[in-house]
Amino acid sequence: AQENPSVNEKLLKICKILEANVSYYNWVGFYFKNGDKNELKLGPYVGEPTDHTIIPFGKGICGQVAVSNKNFVVPDVAAQDNYIACSITVKAEIVIPIFVNGENIGQIDIDSNTPDPFTEADERFLEFVCKEVAEILN
Numbered sequence: 001a002q003e004n005p006s007v008n009e010k011l012l013k014i015c016k017i018l019e020a021n022v023s024y025y026n027w028v029g030f031y032f033k034n035g036d037k038n039e040l041k042l043g044p045y046v047g048e049p050t051d052h053t054i055i056p057f058g059k060g061i062c063g064q065v066a067v068s069n070k071n072f073v074v075p076d077v078a079a080q081d082n083y084i085a086c087s088i089t090v091k092a093e094i095v096i097p098i099f100v101n102g103e104n105i106g107q108i109d110i111d112s113n114t115p116d117p118f119t120e121a122d123e124r125f126l127e128f129v130c131k132e133v134a135e136i137l138n
């Protein structure tokens, strides 16, 4: 479903709304499991283009969420060993998994140029967004 053009337009719109309305959301994008491969593939996003269009499971913050099925809030990316840097301006990151029928099928990934900006309110809000996205994909 995430290869469907109208689905991608909706996901891009969500990225744009989030980036435009939350000052500390500076890169907003989706990664999805790439078929039956053990890797994530970049979906719609807003912000600086990234070289990391494919991320193996387990690698970086995103790859770790693909296997943990849990939210990952990183207040300081410099303190992470298993981290894939996309831009030197990024200080913090939050990744929330997307579940469809109980299966972790992808994630929303947000980078911030502000140090330690994410609170539990961001987690609850982005979990809600991910549930809406699951409805779009289902």
Ligand code: SME
Binding pocket: 027, 050, 052, 055, 059, 060, 061, 062, 063, 082, 083, 084, 085, 086, 093, 109, 111
């Ligand atoms: N920083 C991520 C890679 C994706 S970029 O943030 C767009 C990671 O460590 O998985």
